[in-house]
Amino acid sequence: xxxxxxxxxxxxxxxxxxxxxxxxxxxxxxxxxxxxxxxxxxxxxxxxxxxxxxxxxxxxxxxxxxxxxxxxxxxxxxxxxxxxxxxxxxxxxxxxxxxxxxxxxxxxxxxxxxxxxxxxxxxxxxxxxxxxxxxxxxxxxxxxxxxxxxxxxxxxxxxxxxxxxxxxxxxxxxxxxxxxxxxxxxxxxxxxxxxxxxxxxxxxxxxxxxxxxxxxxxxxxxxxxxxxxxxxxxxxxxxxxxxxxxxx
Amino acid sequence: xxxxxxxxxxxxxxxxxxxxxxxxxxxxxxxxxxxxxxxxxxxxxxxxxxxxxxxxxxxxxxxxxxxxxxxxxxxxxxxxxxxxxxxxxxxxxxxxxxxxxxxxxxxxxxxxxxxxxxxxxxxxxxxxxxxxxxxxxxxxxxxxxxxxxxxxxxxxxxxxxxxxxxxxxxxxxxxxxxxxxxxxxxxxxxxxxxxxxxxxxxxxxxxxxxxxxxxxxxxxxxxxxxxxxxxxxxxxxxxxxxxxxxxx
Numbered sequence: 001x002x003x004x005x006x007x008x009x010x011x012x013x014x015x016x017x018x019x020x021x022x023x024x025x026x027x028x029x030x031x032x033x034x035x036x037x038x039x040x041x042x043x044x045x046x047x048x049x050x051x052x053x054x055x056x057x058x059x060x061x062x063x064x065x066x067x068x069x070x071x072x073x074x075x076x077x078x079x080x081x082x083x084x085x086x087x088x089x090x091x092x093x094x095x096x097x098x099x100x101x102x103x104x105x106x107x108x109x110x111x112x113x114x115x116x117x118x119x120x121x122x123x124x125x126x127x128x129x130x131x132x133x134x135x136x137x138x139x140x141x142x143x144x145x146x147x148x149x150x151x152x153x154x155x156x157x158x159x160x161x162x163x164x165x166x167x168x169x170x171x172x173x174x175x176x177x178x179x180x181x182x183x184x185x186x187x188x189x190x191x192x193x194x195x196x197x198x199x200x201x202x203x204x205x206x207x208x209x210x211x212x213x214x215x216x217x218x219x220x221x222x223x224x225x226x227x228x229x230x231x232x233x234x235x236x237x238x239x240x241x242x243x244x245x246x247x248x
Numbered sequence: 249x250x251x252x253x254x255x256x257x258x259x260x261x262x263x264x265x266x267x268x269x270x271x272x273x274x275x276x277x278x279x280x281x282x283x284x285x286x287x288x289x290x291x292x293x294x295x296x297x298x299x300x301x302x303x304x305x306x307x308x309x310x311x312x313x314x315x316x317x318x319x320x321x322x323x324x325x326x327x328x329x330x331x332x333x334x335x336x337x338x339x340x341x342x343x344x345x346x347x348x349x350x351x352x353x354x355x356x357x358x359x360x361x362x363x364x365x366x367x368x369x370x371x372x373x374x375x376x377x378x379x380x381x382x383x384x385x386x387x388x389x390x391x392x393x394x395x396x397x398x399x400x401x402x403x404x405x406x407x408x409x410x411x412x413x414x415x416x417x418x419x420x421x422x423x424x425x426x427x428x429x430x431x432x433x434x435x436x437x438x439x440x441x442x443x444x445x446x447x448x449x450x451x452x453x454x455x456x457x458x459x460x461x462x463x464x465x466x467x468x469x470x471x472x473x474x475x476x477x478x479x480x481x482x483x484x485x486x487x488x489x490x491x492x493x494x495x496x
Contacts, residue, residue: 027283028283028284028287031279031280031283032279032280035275035279035283036276038311039276039311042309042310042311042314043309043311044309045309045310045311046306046307046308046309046310047304047305047306047307047308047309047310047312047313048306048307050310051306056295057295058294058295058296058299059294059295059296060294060295061290061291061292061293061294061295062290062293062294062295062298062313062314063286063287063291063293063314063317064295065295065310065313065314066290066310066311066314068310069310069311
């Protein structure tokens with residue numbers, strides 16, 4: 001198993017998913033199940049449609065052109081498992097939306113329900129603007145980061161504060177453009193704490209160092225528990241993997 | 249298993265292939281083995297290369313675009329089975345040549361030998377011009393045709409003969425443009441017989457009916473034995489299928 005695949009699986013398990021209700025599909029491992037679906041989907045998607053949606057270039061490799069049909073296949077897998085048309089709801093980041101759009105276009109022709117979607121927003125980068133991305137490690141906290149790394153990353157984070165303490169006291173900060181505030185308000189503060197924090201920031205009564213210190217403490221606390229659960233997850237991987245072949 | 253797949257397998261076995269030396273790969277059945285190779289091949293083939301070679305249109309489906317990488321995968325399978333770079337020789341009809349050409353372009357970059365090819369000519373149609381094709385059943389003798397069907401197809405065949413017996417006696421026929429002669433000379437007559445037949449045809453000493461009668465007799469003889477072997481083959485299918493997964 002690829003390292004990224006394995007790491008993602010540990011994260012999913014550590015988040016608390018129930019093995020009885022969860023089946024993790026790995027394209028390379030479960031291709032025997034996915035491929036017949038891939039063929040049925042691929043022959044209903046024209047190159048011109050896929051190009052209009054995904055913007056292939058002449059230099060794109062042919063695997064990229066075929067990939068949307070692999071990505072779409074799990075939408076119909078529950079129907080094969082249940083042996084009747086079965087509705088699916090896909091929680092995914094919003095950039096994955098085009099895959100489900102084109103899948104919806106062909107679903108009913110294939111005798112399945114259209115897949116439904118829950119769009120997730122991106123988690124912002126700790127750096128100026130942008131989404132958190134594994135290609136820029138300084139802007140992202142990984143579930144495998146040690147406490148010292150977490151501390152360093154948060155302490156170097158971009159904030160919505162002023163360039164100096166004096167200016168911050170005088171003018172106040174801008175929590176709306178501050179990733180540190182975003183993290184605290186989305187992951188740790190409750191609604192009332194969060195409102196008070198933003199008020200104190202805007203009125204110059206809170207310095208960025210204090211928020212960073214709060215976020216560091218909270219993140220380390222979360223991560224110490226998460227790391228424990230992630231270690232335990234190593235013994236549970238098999239019970240989460242999709243093993244059945246609905247065509248047997 | 250698809251009917252076409254099953255029928256093709258019976259034909260291969262009936263032709264006398266040795267099960268100890270033969271492994272039949274079915275894309276849908278062996279995709280678990282082929283898919284990792286597909287991915288490695290697909291990412292090395294650009295859309296512009298594949299389009300230049302296979303001439304995709306905007307209406308081509310995305311499965312067709314990815315397919316050359318599936319077709320190429322078995323070229324490298326022997327290397328995985330033998331666990332060292334292993335040469336392959338592909339006997340295939342000449343229209344399959346572009347698949348092996350693009351595979352040769354990437355083989356060495358992937359650490360394999362370039363696949364080598366034996367080009368097979370097409371068997372001509374029994375009708376005027378063209379290759380034998382399953383989409384025009386009247387021009388093709390199938391391995392499942394009964395004796396009466398064979399007789400009818402050959403009796404309706406196009407020949408290199410003249411429109412009337414009189415003209416044939418006077419002007420002679422043209423064996424070079426005659427599918428009946430082609431079949432007799434490639435499959436049944438030995439070299440000397442074949443030369444005599446062409447001479448008698450060209451000099452007006454042989455009528456098309458006689459050649460058709462010869463071909464019908466020979467074909468029925470071959471087919472009665474082939475049908476017997478094809479029936480026996482039904483018990484041998486499993487011993488020809490590729491079962492191993494070299495990645496285990």
